[in-house]
Amino acid sequence: MHTRFPNKFLPYILLSPSIVIVLIFFVVPSLQSIQQSVYRSNISGTRQIFVGLRNYEQLFSTPEYLNSLQVTALFALFVVGVGLALSLFIALVANQRYAGFTIYRTLLIWPYALSPNIAGVIWGLMLEPTIGMLTNAVGFVGIHLNWRGDAASALLFIAMAATWKMLGYNIIFFLAGIQGLPREILEASEVDGANQWTKFWKITFPLLSPTTFFLFIMNTLYAFFEGFGLIHVTTSGGPGYATDLMVYKLYRDGFIAMNTGFAAAQSVVLLLIVASLTFLQFRYAGRHVYYGG
Amino acid sequence: MLASKSISHSQVVIQRLVSRVTSHAVLIFASIIIGLPFFWMISTSFKSDVEVGLFPPVWIPAELLWENYARVWTAAPFEMFYINSVITTLAGLILEVIIGAMSAYAFARIEFPHRDALFLVVLATMMIPGEMALVPNYLTLRNLGWINTYQGIVIPYVSSAFGCFLLRQAFLSIPQDLFDAARMDGAGHLRMLVGIALPMVRPVVATFALFLFIAKWNAYLWPLIVTNTWNMRTLPIGLMMVREAEGTLGWQHVMAASLLVLLPVLVVFFLAQRQIIEGIARGAVKG
Numbered sequence A: 001m002h003t004r005f006p007n008k009f010l011p012y013i014l015l016s017p018s019i020v021i022v023l024i025f026f027v028v029p030s031l032q033s034i035q036q037s038v039y040r041s042n043i044s045g046t047r048q049i050f051v052g053l054r055n056y057e058q059l060f061s062t063p064e065y066l067n068s069l070q071v072t073a074l075f076a077l078f079v080v081g082v083g084l085a086l087s088l089f090i091a092l093v094a095n096q097r098y099a100g101f102t103i104y105r106t107l108l109i110w111p112y113a114l115s116p117n118i119a120g121v122i123w124g125l126m127l128e129p130t131i132g133m134l135t136n137a138v139g140f141v142g143i144h145l146n147w148r149g150d151a152a153s154a155l156l157f158i159a160m161a162a163t164w165k166m167l168g169y170n171i172i173f174f175l176a177g178i179q180g181l182p183r184e185i186l187e188a189s190e191v192d193g194a195n196q197w198t199k200f201w202k203i204t205f206p207l208l209s210p211t212t213f214f215l216f217i218m219n220t221l222y223a224f225f226e227g228f229g230l231i232h233v234t235t236s237g238g239p240g241y242a243t244d245l246m247v248y249k250l251y252r253d254g255f256i257a258m259n260t261g262f263a264a265a266q267s268v269v270l271l272l273i274v275a276s277l278t279f280l281q282f283r284y285a286g287r288h289v290y291y292g293g
Numbered sequence B: 001m002l003a004s005k006s007i008s009h010s011q012v013v014i015q016r017l018v019s020r021v022t023s024h025a026v027l028i029f030a031s032i033i034i035g036l037p038f039f040w041m042i043s044t045s046f047k048s049d050v051e052v053g054l055f056p057p058v059w060i061p062a063e064l065l066w067e068n069y070a071r072v073w074t075a076a077p078f079e080m081f082y083i084n085s086v087i088t089t090l091a092g093l094i095l096e097v098i099i100g101a102m103s104a105y106a107f108a109r110i111e112f113p114h115r116d117a118l119f120l121v122v123l124a125t126m127m128i129p130g131e132m133a134l135v136p137n138y139l140t141l142r143n144l145g146w147i148n149t150y151q152g153i154v155i156p157y158v159s160s161a162f163g164c165f166l167l168r169q170a171f172l173s174i175p176q177d178l179f180d181a182a183r184m185d186g187a188g189h190l191r192m193l194v195g196i197a198l199p200m201v202r203p204v205v206a207t208f209a210l211f212l213f214i215a216k217w218n219a220y221l222w223p224l225i226v227t228n229t230w231n232m233r234t235l236p237i238g239l240m241m242v243r244e245a246e247g248t249l250g251w252q253h254v255m256a257a258s259l260l261v262l263l264p265v266l267v268v269f270f271l272a273q274r275q276i277i278e279g280i281a282r283g284a285v286k287g
Helices: A009-036 A054-059 A065-095 A101-113 A115-126 A133-139 A151-179 A183-191 A196-207 A209-226 A230-235 A246-256 A260-287 B002-043 B067-075 B078-109 B113-126 B130-144 B150-157 B160-172 B175-186 B189-200 B203-219 B221-226 B235-244 B250-272 B272-281
Strands: A037-042 A048-050
Touching: A009 A054, A009 A260, A009 B078, A009 B113, A009 B130, A009 B150, A009 B189, A037 A054, A037 A260, A048 A151, A054 A065, A054 A260, A054 B078, A065 A151, A065 A246, A065 B002, A101 A151, A101 A183, A101 B002, A101 B250, A115 A133, A115 A230, A115 B002, A115 B235, A115 B250, A151 A209, A151 A230, A151 B002, A151 B221, A151 B272, A183 A196, A183 B221, A196 A209, A196 A230, A209 A260, A230 A246, A230 B160, A230 B221, A230 B235, A246 A260, A246 B221, A260 B113, A260 B130, B002 B250, B067 B078, B067 B235, B078 B113, B078 B150, B078 B160, B078 B189, B078 B203, B078 B250, B113 B160, B130 B150, B130 B221, B150 B221, B160 B203, B175 B189, B189 B203, B203 B272, B221 B235, B250 B272
Parallel strands: none
Antiparallel strands: A037 A048
16 A cells, blocks of 8 residues: 655646646647637638538548548558558467577567658658669569559558558567467367367467457557658658548648648547547457456 | 377477478568668668669669768758757657656655546547647747747657656556655655656666657657748658759668668667567557
């Protein structure tokens, strides 16, 4: 039992810097964004007009925003789906306990320290339409990639760069998760004669669900929010609007087009996405995910 | 009976060997997939204009052209970018650690009304995406006259629920006896915070500081929004200047510039990787 020495003013003095900053730069502006999302400026920008949910109605009937939603969904699907599948596969095959493991860990995880815009520049070169090493390599099998001119190539390009940056992080987590599984159960299944495939789906995968679920949330948040620098330094949302992720569109509407009401409505949509992911995390993690014991 | 046992034994040995070799092979393959783009980046940064465009690709340039780096350094105000990045990263990091430690100590070690409710509010702010505050924050900074200033880049981001949470956990794990003893010696809370709490949780503080270093060094969206002249830009955004000069500068220059941007963070990462990987493994860190 902790006995903490009570004090009347000190706690508030200690808390005041955080509280002041969080209020001024986080809580109040977030509330302002919610308020802004139901207002619209007149043309000269001098007066705010209450428009109810019309910013949202407009948002979900604008082709550019719907496109941005679709692009973000595809991007997230790739980053989460391909990223997790690939790293789980690598972790499963590589699952061994040996001395050299820490070296691999270093070799795998370093891109974690990279900013997404550097990942963008590196992959921009790898997939450069004319001289890119990877472009030329896949050119041999008849696949022509051109992220500067072709929408699908561009989306593939940013998705690959983003997935690459998270790959090592995911592998490390899966390896740690697999190595933490109860050995008796895995060995018992082998005695029962289960083949690798059945063993994976019936035993390893369900036991691994806390790790998978944690990585699912992390990668989804990453896909929704960390793509900005990657896009800004390479495709600028193009060609056309092919890589116009939601964060990038928010930036364009808020700071380039100066359409604050519209941008505010978009930020509320992002809030809803994060809130529902967090909700899911608490609910699902609490009830359905198996935690070894 | 004996024979079959020895067969199965050697089978097991072979099986183990095969799986060990596969394991190494897969990990080496994965390391190459992850490392190759980086190697390619370094290699390209030393190439000549001709070598950059050759196919089959040139893995190691015939001559290491250091002048690519010199060219980039003069093509954009890189000294300014470096100074700006170092100042904003370090100032932000130090302030965030101090502010985080103060609030964490209050939550962990002092009794006051509504403490737990207030802590829940702090945790709840973790659910709000920072993007929500972008536009209003920009307007606040404009009113304060902080656009294009260091404090404008740093201050809005020096308080994090994450740091408060992390340090509170650490402070809670310190045995109460230490504080009781200090109390007997007449120490107040401030002396306990500086003299006992912080030194006791030094590894956690170090891990926190390392993550802050990486996050602040790599910060992109906010510094882009609040700065509007090149002499106030930080390194990641400065890279954009090199990208925009695509007509006169080639990929070798872009790669040299990128390496200049990420070198400090990579050096820190490799020097402190143990602590960083443990921090990641604790699962306490946002992707």
